[in-house]
Amino acid sequence: MITVHHLENSRSQRILWLLEELNLPYELKTYLRDKETLLAPESLKAVHPLGKSPVITDDSLVIAESGMIIDYLVTKYGKGKLKPTREDELLRYQYWLHYAEGSAITPFLIGLVFQKIETAPMPFFVKPIAKKIAETVRKTWINKQIKLHLDYMENEVAQTGWFVGNDFSAADVMLSYPLEAASETGSLKHPHLENFLNKVKQRPAYLKALKRGGPFQVMPVSSAE
Numbered sequence: 001m002i003t004v005h006h007l008e009n010s011r012s013q014r015i016l017w018l019l020e021e022l023n024l025p026y027e028l029k030t031y032l033r034d035k036e037t038l039l040a041p042e043s044l045k046a047v048h049p050l051g052k053s054p055v056i057t058d059d060s061l062v063i064a065e066s067g068m069i070i071d072y073l074v075t076k077y078g079k080g081k082l083k084p085t086r087e088d089e090l091l092r093y094q095y096w097l098h099y100a101e102g103s104a105i106t107p108f109l110i111g112l113v114f115q116k117i118e119t120a121p122m123p124f125f126v127k128p129i130a131k132k133i134a135e136t137v138r139k140t141w142i143n144k145q146i147k148l149h150l151d152y153m154e155n156e157v158a159q160t161g162w163f164v165g166n167d168f169s170a171a172d173v174m175l176s177y178p179l180e181a182a183s184e185t186g187s188l189k190h191p192h193l194e195n196f197l198n199k200v201k202q203r204p205a206y207l208k209a210l211k212r213g214g215p216f217q218v219m220p221v222s223s224a225e
């Protein structure tokens, strides 16, 4: 039996969605984030030493990392669904699985760190300095990198409406996360990517996963802020 260790408002939403796309039965164990730090609870470390989500168990197997989990599920249980077989498409599919977590999400995560720096409690005379540093990094690096990646993905998706070939694949599930981050932070001004995101968010499996996993925010904000 597959069990998804699902942290609220997190990347594990993608795993629920994929399981719904494949119509596979699974057990759901939900973990709540700490309200102030937004970190996962210690109990998740009993499943995997890093204590991050997503992580799944499949009987005695423990599998972590979104891309690895997605490829494991599609390869083992997909019966040919959501993964291309043509060699050129398979290479492209693998590329996007790595790219989503290895490249596309990075500037958003760094943006989140600088947002934390700006809003952290500190002596009043330090605040303007912290704000200035955050602003500079945002202007000179973060925003430019986000634009670079979004422009690149816009161009790629413009070809067929999907990231691989003519059909929806598990690579689209992986890439939805950085695109949801872009949409939430207001940086998504790309018609093909917006169209892609609207399309996937209307898929019955996406909606079913939301119902099962609960409301989903990519960039949750601490209640301590």
Ligand SMILES: N[C@@H](CCC(=O)N[C@@H](CS)C(=O)NCC(=O)O)C(=O)O
Residues within 6 Å of the ligand: 007, 009, 010, 011, 012, 038, 039, 040, 041, 051, 052, 053, 054, 064, 065, 066, 067, 101
């Ligand atoms: N690259 C990993 C990232 C895993 C990760 O950082 N997950 C976040 C949730 S989106 C998490 O567990 N955060 C809570 C924590 O770090 O305590 C993946 O794609 O699975």
